[in-house]
Amino acid sequence: MNGTIDVLLRLLGVLVVFLVFPLLVGQTEHKVMAHMQGRLGPMYAGGFHGWAQLVADGVKFAQKEDVVPADADRTVFQLAPAVALLPYLLVLVAIPVGPHGFVGQNLDAGLFFVLAVMGVGVLGSLMAGWASSNKYSLLGGLRTAAQLMAYELPMLLAAASVAMAAGTLSLPGIVGAYHWWWTPWQLVGGVVFFTAGLAELQRPPFDMPVADSEIIFGAYTEYTGLRFALFLLAEYAGIVVLCGLTTVLFLGGWHGPWAGGVGWLWTLAKTALLAFVVIWLRVSYPRLREDQLQKFAWTVLIPLALAQIALTGVVKVVTS
Amino acid sequence: MHLAYPAVLASLLFCVGVYGVLARRNAILVLMSVELMLNAVNLNLVAFDVWLRDTLHAGQALTLFTITIAAAEIGLGLAIVLLVYRNRGSSDIDRLTGLAEPRPGSSGGPLVPGAAADEDTADENATPHGTTDTKATEKANEKAEASA
Amino acid sequence: MTLTALAALVPLLPFLGGAAGLLLGRRAPGFVRPVAVLPTATAFVLAAIVAARQGTGAPTDAAHRLATTGSIPIDLALHLDGFSVLIALLVGLVATCVQLYSLSYLRDDPRYPSYAALVSLFTAAMLLVVYTGDLMVLLVGWEIMGICSYFLVGHYWETEPARTASLKAFLVTKLGDVPFLIGVFALATDAGTFRISGILDAAAHGRLQHPTVTALLLLAGVAGKSAQFPLHTWLPDAMAGPTPVSALIHAATMVAAGIYLVARLLPVFTASTAALAVLAAMAAVTMIGSALAALAQDDIKRVLAYSTIGQLAYMAGALAVGNRDAAVFHLLSHGAFKALLFLAAGALIQVAGTNSLAAMSRMDDLARRAPDARWTLAIGLAALAALPPFSGFFSKESVLRAAEHAANGDTAHVPSAVGWTVLIAGLLTAFLTATYAARLFLLAGVPPLIGRPAAAPAAGPAAGPGEPAAAEPSPAPQPKPSAEQGPVPPADPAPAAPGPDPSGAPDPDPDPGIRTGVPPLMTGVLWVLAVPTIAFGGLTYRSLPDWFDGLSLGPALVTSVLSTGLALVGVLAAWAAWQATAAARRSVPIGAVVAVPADAEPELVEAEAIESHEEIYGDIGAADDPGDPGRLLLGPLHRPAAHGFHLDAVYTALFVRPVLAAASLVRFLDRDVVETYVQGAGAVPRLLGAAVRRAQTGNVQTYLSALLAGAVVLAVLVAVGG
Amino acid sequence: MNALAAGHHPGFLSPTGVEITFVLVGLATLGAAVLTVSTRQLVHAALWLVVALGGLAVEYLLLTAEFIAWVQVLIYVGSVVVLLLFGLMLTKAPIGRSPDADSGNRPVALGVAVAAAATLVWVVVDAFRTTWIDLHGVVQGSSRATGVSLFRHWVLPFEALSVLLLAALVGAIVLSRREEK
Incomplete structure (x- = not known):
């Protein structure tokens, strides 16, 4: 029984994180963007600096009519947001926050699990795009899928480099094996991983598939109300997951001063910092064109990732 | 666990795949059925590997290889199907009978004149709202219009 | 340079010249003539040097192993002795003369480059045959000569006679070459080598297993190449080639090869009495028959061709009596005077515009227009008739002396019957040869109007030279057209040259028709050749034995008196007959001359003459000319002799028709019998295929369904049965 | 489980x-x-x-x-x-x-x-x-066990497979390319 309660508690914790953190990131984005662009941003909801703006947004979404286009494939259309969102929820289970089992579930092939399940998310976009019965949606869906397929490879390769360095696929194991000099050693891999992750999330500057000035809102054009909110939630959950994973893999997770006591805090702090970077990048970089997008993945990121693997292998052989 | 469970499940999945391969008209659906057959085999391999407690893990290694080959196969298969679709305006495999023995009476094989019937079904296949705007379908439509 | 290197250069130079000519022919026309003449001339000079250095010394042998075959090796061997160096000298001389003569004779011919190159190649092949010490290499030269003769005889391939003649030359010589090849192999198998020295060694020690068979097989090839009965028929027809080619073939190269080969391999032949007997019989028949045929020919070149056959038969006769010195001596002197004769005849044909003796015999000013040709022709004919002191006399006497020697039974290995055969045939032929030589000269070289009114020369130019000179003195030519068989009526002055060429018929201006003179180059060549014709025999018969086997070559008294007497009788007979028929010649105009312009090159004239001959005069060998002394002399024999004793008809009956019949039988068997089975065999699979083909629907799923259903059935069967 | x-x-x-x-x-x-x-x-x-x-x-x-x-x-x-x-x-x-x-x-x-x-x-x-x-x-199928068997006993087929994948990649690209005309 004890084990069951333990599992339940862990899952509950993950769920809470899943529900809270993306909102935090969203709110941060509002404020950070506003400040960076020299404006105020939402200031009224909830009083202090508009802290309840996202809650208000949620209420707004919930109130809106849930429209399904007449020609659409209803089932698929309605299932799509769930398919897009669910992988991130599952992935959160495997991300360790602190030492000594401070993790949803310690999986033997945790890294592999995380990457595999994140790959499923693309189905949501494709389903949404196709089922909307809208040319822009379909095109957006296809673009999303193409982009995700293209960037999955450098991401996997960069992650493989870390796994090689640590000699394990388990995420807590990887963090446990971390030394401070890993960060410079795996720097290139980290940058590749983070960039590819950004592209997987279709965040600017890789937001080609959902660029409103080109194809309205890509696969999500026809979505309204709560379902649209779920897609947005998936995006912010994705930011959390990406930043968490980058932290765990490349920045040493809970490692830091007084790691024994406040290790989890270190993880959260690093994740938050990365989330800030994500927002920062959105504000600062222009959008890539579709062909540039693909070219970037195949001609820059993948070679870099391969070079990183080679470097890791060499160092690994030399030091062992 | 009883070995018969995975074995029977694999057999049934395989036969479902066989049915799909034999009965489906769309080439992509046939490819899906082939995937089902491959997966059935994979299940069998894994089950027997676990049963035998093989020190070499031959079954699992072979499964990994099969999965890899399946990925390669699907890539090539789809490329071929797309090419056929681009050239013929159809991916129905029972229409791709270019290798049939020409009847003594008819003037040519089924694929020679781009047969009007082919064009009609190509239009039927198109989604009512013109789902895609790829160049391939544009080309097919142009061909249909030109012959109409 | 060593002797062998010099000797190797001799055949190599013309060969390279020929190859260069073939390559350059179209691209660099300016080089064609030097490339044609210079290598041949150099080869001649080198041959002379080789002859001088070899001299009367011991034979020089050099060999380079060319190919190590499985059994009998092939060597690139040189063998230099008196025979070979002298014959090479002759070949070089004649070839150089022919090349020079051709410069003028074929000066504007568009095919001159290939012609000259082929002549060079021909020369090279003959020199190879002469110098080589290995039978296999000899065979190579032998066959190259065959193919070159095919091309050269067919030089005027636009004309029907040339085409058939070239084919005939090729096929008939090949007919002899096949047994020859077998004979060579048999010889090599017996001797264990292709080297001639080795073979001779084997023959001397009696190691040849089947000397008779081998000798007869070789003899077939010799008969083909040297135009001996019964394979001689190609040679007269080969006159359809240009005259220089005829000179080359007859004097020095092709036909000499056969005699030379027998001379080289004489011990092989003397090993078999039967072979010698056959050779003697062959020579005798050939001698007499060719002499008779020569007496009846109308075409001047055919007369010379038959004379060649006869002279070759003399050489064969000398070989039959086992005396190769005499044979080669005659070969050398014959080469000189026969080349002279042909080249002179070519000049005459050019001037006369016809090759018909009947037409020439009516040309008044022919001798005046070509005096050099006429006189050199006379010299050559005197040598041919073996009148002393021309070289033909000495060489023929050496043959007769050898025959007489053998007839007395004084020659080892040679039965006296063989000697008698050759001697009697030789004497008879001496008479006949003198007769036809005289006839030829009287018809072609003596103006017909001797003893006629002096007004004739005045009429000559006015009448136009190309036309029969008898036109004016016979005021009514039409009443006597019976002599005419050709499609062209007797020419009268107005239609100057009613040849087959329509452009010539309406020629209003007589002047262009005048063919005057022979180009100086040709004349020079003629006189060059006249020198050995006159002097060679007399000057050398004493020293030649040192070069050869050492047998004496001087004339013997009895045979000299006999043969010279017979020759004089022959000349007188011909003159008498000529006088007797003079009236007919004066009264019956005959013939026509070709209508190509006078300034055209000689070669064109000859081509047209050959083409029109048969049309105008009937059969190529004969013209129904009552003014022909040969007709009077031969009497009833004239007609068969004119047609070569109808040997061609015999060949047709013996070979051509059976082959054609067999071919049609084979065709019938193939088309109607074998083909039926083949088609029947094909029909059954076709039916089965049609049935199976229905299963091919092109639908992959159907195929797969059948496949899998079959697999399931098999699985069930295995599961149940196993 | x-x-x-x-x-x-x-x-x-x-x-x-x-x-x-x-x-x-x-x-x-x-x-x-x-x-x-x-x-x-x-x-x-x-x-x-x-x-x-x-x-x-x-x-x-x-x-x-x-x-x-x-x-x-x-x-x-x-x-x-x-x-x-x-x-x-x-x-x-x-x-x-x-x-x-x-x-x-x-x-x-x-x-x-x-x-x-x-x-x-x-x-x-x-x-x-x-x-x-x-x-x-x-x-039976942990990453360690699979990795050990794969890279210790099945290396050669594994490498051959990578060549196959490369060939498939090239083939797919070539097949689906459109001629630039």
């Missing part, structure tokens, strides 16, 4: 939790597979295929082949099905039922498939009636 049903004698009538789960997931997988080959909506077929493949991944997990399971998810669900969807969309897959999703070969196919299924099930059940898989002890 691999620490289950220890100690008691296996039997048909006393299925363990793993077996029950396996059968249930298997039924779901089979149902999804049947729908994959029978639905007339092309894209739905692909989506049902996702379910079937995912179900198989779960079955692998139940068979303790953990690594294979995640590979299955990564390659099949994440890539192969996406490619298939791509293909369907590029060949104008319609929304709604396609009347001609099945060819005229359907009855024959059904016959062959049913016959084959009957034969195979009969043979398999006959052969493995009394065979049991021991799922206890060392996990």
Whole structure:
């Protein structure tokens, strides 16, 4: 029984994180963007600096009519947001926050699990795009899928480099094996991983598939109300997951001063910092064109990732 | 666990795949059925590997290889199907009978004149709202219009 | 340079010249003539040097192993002795003369480059045959000569006679070459080598297993190449080639090869009495028959061709009596005077515009227009008739002396019957040869109007030279057209040259028709050749034995008196007959001359003459000319002799028709019998295929369904049965 | 999931939790597979295929082949099905039922498939009636075990496979390229 309660508690914790953190990131984005662009941003909801703006947004979404286009494939259309969102929820289970089992579930092939399940998310976009019965949606869906397929490879390769360095696929194991000099050693891999992750999330500057000035809102054009909110939630959950994973893999997770006591805090702090970077990048970089997008993945990121693997292998052989 | 469970499940999945391969008209659906057959085999391999407690893990290694080959196969298969679709305006495999023995009476094989019937079904296949705007379908439509 | 290197250069130079000519022919026309003449001339000079250095010394042998075959090796061997160096000298001389003569004779011919190159190649092949010490290499030269003769005889391939003649030359010589090849192999198998020295060694020690068979097989090839009965028929027809080619073939190269080969391999032949007997019989028949045929020919070149056959038969006769010195001596002197004769005849044909003796015999000013040709022709004919002191006399006497020697039974290995055969045939032929030589000269070289009114020369130019000179003195030519068989009526002055060429018929201006003179180059060549014709025999018969086997070559008294007497009788007979028929010649105009312009090159004239001959005069060998002394002399024999004793008809009956019949039988068997089975065999699979083909629907799923259903059935069967 | 049903004698009538789960997931997988080959909506077929493949991944997990399971998810669900969807969309897959999703070969196919299924099930059940898989002890399909076997005993085929993949990559690119004219 004890084990069951333990599992339940862990899952509950993950769920809470899943529900809270993306909102935090969203709110941060509002404020950070506003400040960076020299404006105020939402200031009224909830009083202090508009802290309840996202809650208000949620209420707004919930109130809106849930429209399904007449020609659409209803089932698929309605299932799509769930398919897009669910992988991130599952992935959160495997991300360790602190030492000594401070993790949803310690999986033997945790890294592999995380990457595999994140790959499923693309189905949501494709389903949404196709089922909307809208040319822009379909095109957006296809673009999303193409982009995700293209960037999955450098991401996997960069992650493989870390796994090689640590000699394990388990995420807590990887963090446990971390030394401070890993960060410079795996720097290139980290940058590749983070960039590819950004592209997987279709965040600017890789937001080609959902660029409103080109194809309205890509696969999500026809979505309204709560379902649209779920897609947005998936995006912010994705930011959390990406930043968490980058932290765990490349920045040493809970490692830091007084790691024994406040290790989890270190993880959260690093994740938050990365989330800030994500927002920062959105504000600062222009959008890539579709062909540039693909070219970037195949001609820059993948070679870099391969070079990183080679470097890791060499160092690994030399030091062992 | 009883070995018969995975074995029977694999057999049934395989036969479902066989049915799909034999009965489906769309080439992509046939490819899906082939995937089902491959997966059935994979299940069998894994089950027997676990049963035998093989020190070499031959079954699992072979499964990994099969999965890899399946990925390669699907890539090539789809490329071929797309090419056929681009050239013929159809991916129905029972229409791709270019290798049939020409009847003594008819003037040519089924694929020679781009047969009007082919064009009609190509239009039927198109989604009512013109789902895609790829160049391939544009080309097919142009061909249909030109012959109409 | 060593002797062998010099000797190797001799055949190599013309060969390279020929190859260069073939390559350059179209691209660099300016080089064609030097490339044609210079290598041949150099080869001649080198041959002379080789002859001088070899001299009367011991034979020089050099060999380079060319190919190590499985059994009998092939060597690139040189063998230099008196025979070979002298014959090479002759070949070089004649070839150089022919090349020079051709410069003028074929000066504007568009095919001159290939012609000259082929002549060079021909020369090279003959020199190879002469110098080589290995039978296999000899065979190579032998066959190259065959193919070159095919091309050269067919030089005027636009004309029907040339085409058939070239084919005939090729096929008939090949007919002899096949047994020859077998004979060579048999010889090599017996001797264990292709080297001639080795073979001779084997023959001397009696190691040849089947000397008779081998000798007869070789003899077939010799008969083909040297135009001996019964394979001689190609040679007269080969006159359809240009005259220089005829000179080359007859004097020095092709036909000499056969005699030379027998001379080289004489011990092989003397090993078999039967072979010698056959050779003697062959020579005798050939001698007499060719002499008779020569007496009846109308075409001047055919007369010379038959004379060649006869002279070759003399050489064969000398070989039959086992005396190769005499044979080669005659070969050398014959080469000189026969080349002279042909080249002179070519000049005459050019001037006369016809090759018909009947037409020439009516040309008044022919001798005046070509005096050099006429006189050199006379010299050559005197040598041919073996009148002393021309070289033909000495060489023929050496043959007769050898025959007489053998007839007395004084020659080892040679039965006296063989000697008698050759001697009697030789004497008879001496008479006949003198007769036809005289006839030829009287018809072609003596103006017909001797003893006629002096007004004739005045009429000559006015009448136009190309036309029969008898036109004016016979005021009514039409009443006597019976002599005419050709499609062209007797020419009268107005239609100057009613040849087959329509452009010539309406020629209003007589002047262009005048063919005057022979180009100086040709004349020079003629006189060059006249020198050995006159002097060679007399000057050398004493020293030649040192070069050869050492047998004496001087004339013997009895045979000299006999043969010279017979020759004089022959000349007188011909003159008498000529006088007797003079009236007919004066009264019956005959013939026509070709209508190509006078300034055209000689070669064109000859081509047209050959083409029109048969049309105008009937059969190529004969013209129904009552003014022909040969007709009077031969009497009833004239007609068969004119047609070569109808040997061609015999060949047709013996070979051509059976082959054609067999071919049609084979065709019938193939088309109607074998083909039926083949088609029947094909029909059954076709039916089965049609049935199976229905299963091919092109639908992959159907195929797969059948496949899998079959697999399931098999699985069930295995599961149940196993 | 691999620490289950220890100690008691296996039997048909006393299925363990793993077996029950396996059968249930298997039924779901089979149902999804049947729908994959029978639905007339092309894209739905692909989506049902996702379910079937995912179900198989779960079955692998139940068979303790953990690594294979995640590979299955990564390659099949994440890539192969996406490619298939791509293909369907590029060949104008319609929304709604396609009347001609099945060819005229359907009855024959059904016959062959049913016959084959009957034969195979009969043979398999006959052969493995009394065979049991021991799922206890060392996990059979951990990443470590798979990695060790793969890179220690199967290196050569593994490298050959990489060449095959490269060839397939090049082939697919060449095939689907459009001539620039």
